[in-house]
Structures are given as C-alpha cells and as structure tokens.
Amino acid sequence: MEDSWLRWKGRIGSLKLVALFGIIGAFIGLVWSTTELPTARANPSEPRVVTIAQLVNDEVDRSVYVTVKGYAMYQTGYEETTNGRKTAEFYFLFDMDDGYAVLVEADHMDLDEREDGVVSIAGMTAFPSTSPDLYVAISDDVKFFLHEGFRITPDIYVRENARPTNEALAISVMVLSAVLGLASLVAVAFPRVVFSPAEAQPGGVAQQGGVRQGVQVTGRLQQLKRVEPTIEVGRKWRKFTTAVANVIPLADRRVMIYVHYIYRYNGIKVQDTHWGVTLDTTNVESVEPGKILRFKDRWAVRFVHIQRRNKPETLIVSFARPEDQAHFVALLRAAGFAVGDVGIASYGI
Numbered sequence: 433m434e435d436s437w438l439r440w441k442g443r444i445g446s447l448k449l450v451a452l453f454g455i456i457g458a459f460i461g462l463v464w465s466t467t468e469l470p471t472a473r474a475n476p477s478e479p480r481v482v483t484i485a486q487l488v489n490d491e492v493d494r495s496v497y498v499t500v501k502g503y504a505m506y507q508t509g510y511e512e513t514t515n516g517r518k519t520a521e522f523y524f525l526f527d528m529d530d531g532y533a534v535l536v537e538a539d540h541m542d543l544d545e546r547e548d549g550v551v552s553i554a555g556m557t558a559f560p561s562t563s564p565d566l567y568v569a570i571s572d573d574v575k576f577f578l579h580e581g582f583r584i585t586p587d588i589y590v591r592e593n594a595r596p597t598n599e600a601l602a603i604s605v606m607v608l609s610a611v612l613g614l615a616s617l618v619a620v621a622f623p624r625v626v627f628s629p630a631e632a633q634p635g636g637v638a639q640q641g642g643v644r645q646g647v648q649v650t651g652r653l654q655q656l657k658r659v660e661p662t663i664e665v666g667r668k669w670r671k672f673t674t675a676v677a678n679v680i681p682l683a684d685r686r687v688m689i690y691v692h693y694i695y696r697y698n699g700i701k702v703q704d705t706h707w708g709v710t711l712d713t714t715n716v717e718s719v720e721p722g723k724i725l726r727f728k729d730r731w732a733v734r735f736v737h738i739q740r741r742n743k744p745e746t747l748i749v750s751f752a753r754p755e756d757q758a759h760f761v762a763l764l765r766a767a768g769f770a771v772g773d774v775g776i777a778s779y780g781i
Contacts, residue, residue, distance in 0.1 A: 438483065438537045438626055438628055438725050438771055439490060439628075439726075439729075440627075440628030440726040441623070442622075442625070442725035443534075443725070443726050443727050444618065444619050444622045444624075445623045445625070445626060446622045446623035446624060446726045446727065447551060447619045448619060448620055450619070451616040451617075451620050452616070452617075452620075453575075454612050454613070454615065454616030454619075455613060455616045455617065455620070456617060457609070457612060458609045458610070458613030459610040460468055460606065460609075461605050461606070461612070462609045462613070463641070464605065465602045465603070465606035465609060465639060466594075466606065468602045469597075469599065469602040469603065469606065471495045471596050471597060472596050472597045472598060472599040472601075472602050473599055474495070474496070474596075475495075475496065475497040475699050477700070478497075479497045479498050479499040479555075480496060480497065480498050480499070480553045480751070481500075482498045482499070483500065483501050483527065483532075484502050484525060484526070484527040484532040485527060485530050485536045486502060486535055487500065487532075487557070487625040488532045488533075488583050488584065488585045488588075488635070488664070490585070490681045492588070493557070494558060494559050494588065495550070495557065496556065496557045496679075497554070497555075497556055497595065497596050498550070498555065498557060498590065499552060499553065499554040499555070500525065500553060500554075500590060501529050501550070501551070501552040502525035502528075502533075502534075502550070502551070502636040503525050503526045503527075503528055503549065503550050503551075503706070504523060504524075504525050504526075504536075504546070504548060504549060504550075504551045504553075505524055505526060505548050506543040506544075506546045506547075506548060507525060507537075507543070507548075508523060508524045509521065509522040509523035509524055509535065509543075510535075510569055510570075511523045511626050511680060512563065512565070512566065518541060520537060520541070520673050520741050521534065521538045521541045522535050522537050522538065522539075522566070523535075523538060523543055524536070524583065525553070527549070528777055530613055531582050531583060532582060532584075533577060533582045533584045534585070534588070534589065535560070535589040535619070536553060536555070536589065536590045536591075537558075537590070537591045537592055538592055539554075539591075539592040539593040541654060542703060546549065547663075551607060552674045553590065553593070554593065554595075555591045555594045556589045556590070556591045556594040556595065556596065557588055557589070557591075558586070558588070558589055558590070558594075559587070559588070559738060560586055560587070567586050569590075570584065570585075570586035571586040574586070585613070585654055595641045598692070599682050619647045620712050624674070625650045625673065625674065625748060626724065626725045626726070627722050627724055627725075627732060627734050627748055628722050628725050629660050629721070630721060630722045630723050632758060632761045632771065633720035633731065633754040633755065633757055633758040633761075636780035638777035640683065640773055641666045641719050641752065643678075643679045643751075643756045643760050643763075645756075646677055646749060646751055646752030646753060646756060647676070647749065647750070647756070648668035648674045648676060648677060648730070648749070648750045649672055649674075649675055649677060649689050649691060649746035649747065649748070649750075650674055650743055650747070650750075651671065651745060652669045652670065652671050652739070652740065652747075653669065653670060653671075653674075653689070653691055653708055653709045654666065654668070654669050654693065654707065654709060655667070655669070655705060655707055656671065656690075656706040656741070658709050659690075663708075669740055672691060672707070674746075674750070675691050675693070677689055677690060678683055678690045678691075678692075679760060679763070680706070680708075681763060682710065682769070683711065684712070685713070685767035685768055686710050686711065686712040686767070687709070687710070687712070687763065687764065687767060688708050688710050688748055688779065689707070689708060689709050689711070689747065690706070690707070690708070691707045691708065692704075693707060708763060709737075709747060711735060711747075712767075713767070713768045713769060714736045715734070715738045715739065716735055716737045716738075717738065718735070719733060719735055719738060719764060719770065719771045719772075720733070720734045720771075720772070721734075721757065721761060721771065722732050726752045728739065730751060731750065731751045731753070731754045731756070732748050732749060732750035732751065732757065733742045733748070733749050733750075733757065733761065733764070734746065734747070734748050735747040735748075744750060
C-alpha cells in the first residue's frame with residue numbers, strides 16, 4: 433500500500449509542467465466565469481426593449497441584453513483593422529424622429545451587402561472605451577453629428593446578436609476551473625522525484641568509461657570552469673532535476689557525475705556550461721540502490737555525500753535500463769564504495 437502511494441506521489445509530481453498549464457487554464461477560466469456570471473444573472477432570457485435615446489442618454493447600463501429599433505445606415509460607421517486586415521465593422525442606427533444615433537457592431541462583416549432601412553436588432557451593450565481607437569473616433573465625430581441634427585455618445589454601443597452567457601455554463605466553468613486549479617496546485621506541491629529503496633540488479637560488470645547513455649541526475653552539482661586538459665572547479669553550485677548526465681570514472685577510484693548544460697533561445701546557443709560532482713569513499717556517507725517512482729520507473733542509486741559547506745547533500749543518479757544500474761553499482765563497488773540495502777526511508781525532491 434505504501435509503495436503504491438509513493439508511486440502515485442511520484443507520478444503526480446512528475447506532471448509539474450502539465451500542472452503549470454493547468455494553473456494558467458484555471459486562472460483564465462476563473463477570470464472569465466467571475467466576469468460573465470454577474471452578467472448572466474443580471475439578464476433575463478428575453479432582451480429588454482430600449483430606445484436609442486435611452487442608450488445615448490446613459491439610461492441603460494453596459495452588458496445588458498437589449499433590443500432596439502431604428503433606421504440602419506450601413507455605410508455610415510467605422511472599420512477596425514489589425515495589421516491591415518479588417519477585423520470588425522460598425523454602423524449607426526438612427527432615431528429619425530428624436531435625433532439620436534447609436535453605434536452598432538455588426539455580427540458579420542457583410543455591410544456592403546445590406547440595404548439601409550428600418551430594423552430591430554438584439555444584442556449586448558458594451559463600452560467603446562475597451563477599444564481606445566474606436567472611442568477616439570466616435571468622440572471626434574460628436575460635433576459632426578450634432579451639426580447634422582443627431583446626438584451620439586462615445587460611451588456605449590451595441591454588439592449585434594450578442595447574447596449573455598448562460599448562467600449554468602458560467603457556474604460550470606467556475607467549478608471546473610477551481611477543481612483544475614486545485615489539482616494542479618497539488619501536482620506542483622508534490623516532489624518531482626520520489627526515490628524508493630530497492631535491491632540492486634545482479635550481474636553488473638564495471639564498464640570502462642562508465643555508463644554514458646540514459647543517465648539522469650537530480651541534486652546539486654558544482655560548476656566546472658575547465659574540463660580539458662584538466663578539470664578546474666569553480667565556486668558556483670546549481671541544483672539539477674532529472675538532467676541528462678554522464679558517469680565518468682576518474683583516477684584514484686573516484687567517480688564524477690557530469691552534466692554538459694547548453695541553453696538555447698530561438699535556436700541560438702546562449703549558455704554553454706559544465707557541471708559535475710566528484711564522489712569518493714572519503715566524502716560519501718551512504719550509497720543506496722533503488723528506483724525513481726513515476727509512470728515509468730527508473731532504476732537509480734542515491735548518494736548522501738559531503739560537499740559544499742560540509743553539509744550532507746543528496747544526489748540521485750538514475751538509469752533507463754536496470755542493467756545500466758547494475759553496471760554502475762559494479763563500478764562503485766570496484767572503486768571501494770559500500771553499496772548496500774541500508775533501508776533508508778523513501779525520499780522526495
């Protein structure tokens with residue numbers, strides 16, 4: 433039971449990248465639903481009948497489902513473009529008797545095919561201020577319309593055929609977003625690497641040159657200022673998690689875990705650094721074989737060693753194949769390391 437729980441803990445913790453996207457999605461969903469839910473609750477299923485004069489005189493709130501009647505002049509209005517491409521069209525709806533006009537955003541960009549005339553449209557009221565260019569354009573034309581005998585306003589327009597969000601949909605999105613966000617936070621809180629002690633695979637033979645394929649390392653490594661012709665260490669240390677690594681046997685029965693870290697941005701090499709940690713019988717307190725538990729387990733060896741500031745550090749070296757772990761254990765034993773099943777509790781990073 434405990435092993436099963438640890439395995440699921442490791443599996444969930446390995447989904448941190450997926451969880452990050454889940455948190456972003458949950459945030460977007462919560463923002464959308466909390467914005468749309470009040471609008472959905474404030475609007476009945478049928479639109480409220482209003483006049484153009486009420487809209488212009490600020491007697492109607494924004495985000496209200498309305499129906500309004502007037503004379504549509506489809507060639508009198510504005511176009512919105514992005515990078516030279518038309519993205520929206522607007523026309524004015526006139527109250528010829530009382531001298532008012534309100535802007536309407538067309539639901540389809542087909543105004544050239546429409547004929548002017550009296551129409552009744554339904555839609556949602558909105559703020560032009562969300563589009564600064566549109567707000568400025570309407571404001572600049574206020575005097576022109578007044579000269580022609582019509583009052584307009586830059587503070588409201590109608591989105592043709594837009595409807596309020598369904599309340600049940602808004603609530604569903606809110607609940608699902610909350611559940612997704614909570615689940616993602618749990619995945620973030622779980623350790624990404626869960627190590628469980630297990631017997632080493634038998635039959636390993638120490639390989640000349642170490643194990644160089646399918647190796648990953650989790651733990652702190654020291655920067656190597658130079659690797660050729662001799663190794664020169666720097667002062668910086670960096671924590672790696674499941675980084676691609678090499679196992680390199682050194683003289684005097686020492687073993688180095690080495691990472692060549694290359695960072696690229698837009699295909700251009702930005703950073704090229706070398707990192708490693710040298711292990712020998714004088715600085716290693718314990719060596720324990722086991723597994724990293726996840727959706728696909730990896731055979732591993734865990735070290736507790738003394739390096740920086742004379743404090744114990746944990747280093748986990750893992751392998752894609754059990755035989756590679758066996759070869760690594762054989763290499764360690766040949767170098768004088770005491771590798772055994774000491775029964776230390778499972779460990780998460």
